[in-house]
Amino acid sequence: MRLALRELRRRRRAFVPTTLALALLVVLLLSLGGLLDGLYLSSTGTLRAQQDPLVVFSDSARDSVIRSRITPEIRAAVEAVPGVARTDGLGVALVGGHVPGQADIADTAVVGYEGAVEGVPAPPPPGRAYADRSLRAAGVDLGTTVRVGPEHIPLKVIGWVRDTNFLQQGALWVEPGTWRDVLRTAFPGAAVGDGTFQTLWVAPTPGTDPTGLAARIDRAVGGTHTISRDDAVLAIPGIKEQRSTFTQIIGVTFFVAALVVALFFALLTLERTALFGVLKAIGASSHQLATTLVTQAVVITAVAYGIGGLIGVALVMVAPAQVPITLTPSRALFVAVGILVAALLGGAVSLRRIIRIDPAAAIGTGT
Amino acid sequence: MPALQLRDVRKTYTSGDSEIVALDHATLTVGSDEILALVGPSGSGKTTLLSIAGGLLSPTSGTVSVGDHDITGYSGKELTRFRREQVGFVFQTVNLVPFLTARENIMVAAELSGRGTARSTRERADQLLGELGLGQRGDNLPAQLSGGERQRVAIGRALMNEPPLILVDEPTSALDTRLGTQVMELIVGEVKRRHTAAVIVTHDTRMTHYADRTVEILDGTLAA
Numbered sequence: 001m002r003l004a005l006r007e008l009r010r011r012r013r014a015f016v017p018t019t020l021a022l023a024l025l026v027v028l029l030l031s032l033g034g035l036l037d038g039l040y041l042s043s044t045g046t047l048r049a050q051q052d053p054l055v056v057f058s059d060s061a062r063d064s065v066i067r068s069r070i071t072p073e074i075r076a077a078v079e080a081v082p083g084v085a086r087t088d089g090l091g092v093a094l095v096g097g098h099v100p101g102q103a104d105i106a107d108t109a110v111v112g113y114e115g116a117v118e119g120v121p122a123p124p125p126p127g128r129a130y131a132d133r134s135l136r137a138a139g140v141d142l143g144t145t146v147r148v149g150p151e152h153i154p155l156k157v158i159g160w161v162r163d164t165n166f167l168q169q170g171a172l173w174v175e176p177g178t179w180r181d182v183l184r185t186a187f188p189g190a191a192v193g194d195g196t197f198q199t200l201w202v203a204p205t206p207g208t209d210p211t212g213l214a215a216r217i218d219r220a221v222g223g224t225h226t227i228s229r230d231d232a233v234l235a236i237p238g239i240k241e242q243r244s245t246f247t248q249i250i251g252v253t254f255f256v257a258a259l260v261v262a263l264f265f266a267l268l269t270l271e272r273t274a275l276f277g278v279l280k281a282i283g284a285s286s287h288q289l290a291t292t293l294v295t296q297a298v299v300i301t302a303v304a305y306g307i308g309g310l311i312g313v314a315l316v317m318v319a320p321a322q323v324p325i326t327l328t329p330s331r332a333l334f335v336a337v338g339i340l341v342a343a344l345l346g347g348a349v350s351l352r353r354i355i356r357i358d359p360a361a362a363i364g365t366g367t
Numbered sequence: 368m369p370a371l372q373l374r375d376v377r378k379t380y381t382s383g384d385s386e387i388v389a390l391d392h393a394t395l396t397v398g399s400d401e402i403l404a405l406v407g408p409s410g411s412g413k414t415t416l417l418s419i420a421g422g423l424l425s426p427t428s429g430t431v432s433v434g435d436h437d438i439t440g441y442s443g444k445e446l447t448r449f450r451r452e453q454v455g456f457v458f459q460t461v462n463l464v465p466f467l468t469a470r471e472n473i474m475v476a477a478e479l480s481g482r483g484t485a486r487s488t489r490e491r492a493d494q495l496l497g498e499l500g501l502g503q504r505g506d507n508l509p510a511q512l513s514g515g516e517r518q519r520v521a522i523g524r525a526l527m528n529e530p531p532l533i534l535v536d537e538p539t540s541a542l543d544t545r546l547g548t549q550v551m552e553l554i555v556g557e558v559k560r561r562h563t564a565a566v567i568v569t570h571d572t573r574m575t576h577y578a579d580r581t582v583e584i585l586d587g588t589l590a591a
Contacts (some may be wrong), residue, residue: 283451
């Protein structure tokens with residue numbers, strides 16, 4: 001290990017290009033991961049905030065919140081199924097909102113709810129709303145009256161909530177009647193009557209298996225499709241596609257990182273073949289030489305992560321509010337572990353060559 | 368007990384259908400504080416013999432003992448440990464680690480074996496540097512040293528673990544006569560002072576008078 005660290009210190013320049021290349025890949029990985037998380041979080045907050053584990057859609061809606069309709073009759077039938085403890089209706093209307101003093105119309109998701117939402121207080125009085133903090137970027141503040149939809153229905157912001165957006169539109173949490181007014185005026189063809197919601201969230205009685213309950217609800221009620229909260233989140237349009245696309249790009253980037261390290265250490269090992277031969281001749285084991293390589297791979301990866309991490313955080317901080325980029329600790333940890341594993345795998349390519357170096361080559365046999 | 372004993376050692380290589388004999392039934396004994404010069408022309412098998420004695424090559428047949436170690440049947444791992452603890456090598460092309468200072472190049476032998484503390488290793492390396500006339504050069508990298516100084520560092524590295532047998536391969540081939548003489552005097556002096564055995568391979572017959580005994584080798588066969 002001392003040998004590895006001494007070489008890193010004395011031959012710093014030899015390691016700089018690879019370290020910088022890895023640092024840039026770290027920036028790319030953090031940016032891609034940040035965008036993936038940002039898109040995911042800003043699209044799914046409304047559903048992730050629900051505390052109930054099951055959600056009932058109308059069968060024909062194909063798990064779309066916007067298309068689904070749950071009438072009071074269906075709700076009564078759901079509540080009659082053994083194992084259902086409580087239900088809460090939820091509806092969303094995607095509309096533009098006029099913010100006083102702002103030229104641009106804010107994209108908002110007016111969410112009508114009844115309760116059991118994490119981080120959101122009980123429904124406010126009619127004409128009042130709890131606003132997602134992301135709407136601050138659109139000029140919304142406490143006490144601001146946002147006028148939504150074509151009839152400019154006034155919604156006065158009386159409090160903040162966090163991480164509750166839907167399809168990247170700032171959530172305004174309102175009581176169900178207000179939501180129905182907004183939906184009726186903005187989308188007359190999609191208007192719903194009193195008591196009707198788009199989705200119905202179900203809390204099972206203690207000890208009830210949610211999966212079994214979902215099947216029993218659909219069998220008993222008919223015309224419904226009941227799924228878990230996680231499945232409902234993934235059913236939001238574009239979420240699966242975004243995940244799949246970004247995951248593939250991130251995977252390729254990790255592969256490139258492994259390739260960079262593999263090529264670098266392959267060249268370095270080739271350059272050091274004679275030196276390793278001498279070290280083996282004087283008693284270095286293959287394990288000791290492999291440790292040298294692994295130590296160097298870990299150190300340059302750590303330095304690259306430090307540099308790339310700082311640049312990545314700076315980029316996220318200066319990114320415009322419109323760019324849905326979020327850097328989470330779990331993403332930072334994922335990239336750190338991933339880049340380290342990629343570097344070790346890349347470095348491992350040279351281990352075989354190190355093991356095969358013949359110490360007799362150091363002395364040049366056959367003379 | 369002899370420092371080195373080769374009994375009927377043979378080393379052959381195959382090249383296509385033919386067999387090349389690099390060392391042919393070599394039998395040799397080196398005393399525990401004896402300096403042996405092994406002389407022969409290029410391609411005579413002297414480096415093969417040195418490699419077998421140092422555990423770098425395994426013989427095709429015959430037995431090899433260094434001190435009380437019969438290394439003939441040693442595994443790769445056992446040979447690595449043997450080389451680390453029982454022999455010191457001085458190579459023809461010096462082969463110092465280019466990014467280590469003179470002191471660190473000497474210390475590396477002890478560090479590989481895990482012997483001693485960092486402090487004691489450093490003190491021992493400094494002592495050797497002083498004995499080799501390199502007291503002021505400990506912090507210099509090999510590129511900052513002359514050819515003779517580099518060879519002296521290589522000698523220090525070979526002596527660091529105080530092995531009972533020193534194997535030296537063509538120590539003067541890259542040096543002029545004056546430096547070659549100095550290096551040979553240094554090797555002989557250090558080896559004698561430690562009552563250690565040494566085998567010095569050379570094709571330079573002018574250097575053989577430094578040895579206690581000279582053995583010639585030709586076409587893989589030791590002179591009787």
